Amino acid sequence: MALQHTIAAPVSLSGTGLHTGVSATVTIKPAPENSGIRFVRTDLGTPVEIPADIDNVVDLSRGTAIGKDGVKVHSVEHIMSAFAGLAIDNCIVDVDDEEIPLMDGSAMPYVELIRKAGIVEQAAQREFIKIDEPMMTFLKNDVAFGIFPSDHFRVTLMIDYKHPSLGTQHTTLISFDDYVNDFASARTFCFLSEIEKLRESGLIKGGRLDNAVVVQDVELTEDHIDYMHNLFGWKGSIEKGDNGFINNVQLRYYNELCRHKVVDLIGDFYLLGKPLMAFIQTAKTGHASNIEMARKIREHIRKSKEKHENGEAIALNHEAILKTLPHRYPFLLIDRVLKIDHRKSITAIKNVSFNEPFFNGHFPETPVMPGVLQIEAMAQAGGIMALYDGQKDDKTKGGSSIAFLAIDNARFRGAVFPGDVLRIEVEMLKDRRNTIRFAGKCYVGNKLVSEAEMLAMLTKKEP
Incomplete structure (x- = not known):
């Protein structure tokens, strides 16, 4: 678990701004959890605080300037880079003029300043922005x-x-x-x-x-x-x-x-x-x-986030699947989730390669995907449908795991061969707090090859 960081004590440096040519002193100070990076113009009658956020970017002509109510701080990019590189989440940056000093033109003076102050771990967990698709x-x-x-x-x-x-x-x-x-x-x-x-x-x-x-x-x-x-x-x-x-x-x-x-x-x-x-x-x-x-x-x-909150279906890549299910090669049977509606439905695919290890013995001369593994693919898809919960970090850590209790009405209606793309469609039938029942179907193209209903229980993970 990654925790937030601030600095241990206030530290300062002085230098000249590239664009304005004015001498300025920057003082970075510790800040509480979840407060972020905030710049404060201290040279004004009433100090003006400007959160370090892209919504506050007001000028990009020669560098990155942020502002609020007509008050600006120019050239924030190098000190912001140092904060990012050293995993500093929360800091107050006091500056007594309108531009952060350029120093030697690199971020290193600010890296050294932060290290001089000392880095302190805080109790709150870091929150990350994660990309779910290219x-x-x-x-x-x-x-x-x-x-x-x-x-x-x-x-x-x-x-x-x-x-x-x-x-x-x-x-x-x-x-x-x-x-x-x-x-x-x-x-x-x-x-x-x-x-x-x-x-x-x-x-x-x-x-x-x-x-x-x-x-x-x-x-x-x-x-x-x-x-x-x-x-x-x-x-x-x-x-x-x-x-x-x-x-x-x-x-x-x-x-x-x-x-x-x-x-x-x-x-x-x-x-x-x-x-x-x-x-x-x-x-x-x-x-x-x-x-x-x-x-x-x-x-x-x-x-x-809006799609998730509105209950719209979203897609998951392989990385999200690995973070949701404990299964790994050679027993992970979901390659990609085409769409998922949390605890309602899911459509996923399994690319059936000739290199699948089970084809060596099932069967050497006529390789066919075992029906029991098609059932397992439905179970894994159902597990993702039940466990995946949108944009939250570390989605299953400290959360729930799934235990299967019963398989009913299993039917095998066609063979699955190397080179086929197995499409797994699962729909929730009953969702009663910690117990779920869902129906799964596997297709190759438009042909139904297997189906089953399953009963499972969601349990809290051991700490």
Whole structure:
């Protein structure tokens, strides 16, 4: 059971905001269970609290800004990424100006700040956002997202820039165990031509040549170097990068820029308000597309919840089946649930492969699926119908298990051969608290091959 976390004591750091150029102090403080991450602007006459949530995102022009009643906090993505990477659920973030300091352009300063404070386990259980079916989405500018069911958070990300120092890069975060050592210190990056135009327009007032990896995409002459010194007020050296980056900045990872995109994505997705369990595959993403995809995930979860609450049928994948039934290979006989209406009906399938172990002896020359296993498939489908209860986490832990008491009116009406797809349809006949009776039928195509009625008892699991 995963429990919530906060920090042990208040800690602070100060720095300059990328966009505003103002110096700000951030103080993170412990927060009670189930309160989430909340930003508080303390520089105003009356402090304004802004929950870290995608519904409060108000600006995505150069980073992720959240706001409420006209009050904003810019550049929350790196500190939110650190909270996600260290499994911090509840914290107050006091900031005495409108932007979170950029620091070195990575999430590592905030990781170190949280570790300095100490991480405290709380009594309440963590709640996760779980994806029940794949989501494929194509957004503007060739951005693509695939969101797949998973038992933990995982990301594979690709970038593709038409610049010889960047080219095509990809990276994978297998789990948050890799976050601190392999991703948190990856710095933000920008193109020289891009930041010059932004600075000339009065933007990125806090941008310096040492708080980002600057890609040299324009020719550097002596006159150009003098111009940059004046434009940025930079007193340090500005040299042509033989490796494609200003001042020959050495990368912390060979694909550091791609890894930083993962850092940003983690921070943006943590604005969903709870940790996400999903395998994310994406290409060419940025803050705007991250938030757009996060909103689509929230809408998907909302619709799934409404279907369940309204009694509408939903589908289950293999992962959900494994979390509902104790059966495992070679005795798990349900491959997918096409639709389920909790404690009313279920339709599931079993793909009957020639590699099924029972075909070795039943029968070697004429392989036929044993009728008793068709009965077992009906029983397993009935068990899922009775036990699965929508979007709740750890659906059967500490809950109920099922014990079968009787099989009645069993009939076998056709043979099931290798290559067949067995469709199992079960309907509840009687549901009296802890005792249920249901009827099951197995089909191959439209042909009924077996049927039976079963009596079962739901029992509380042993702690």
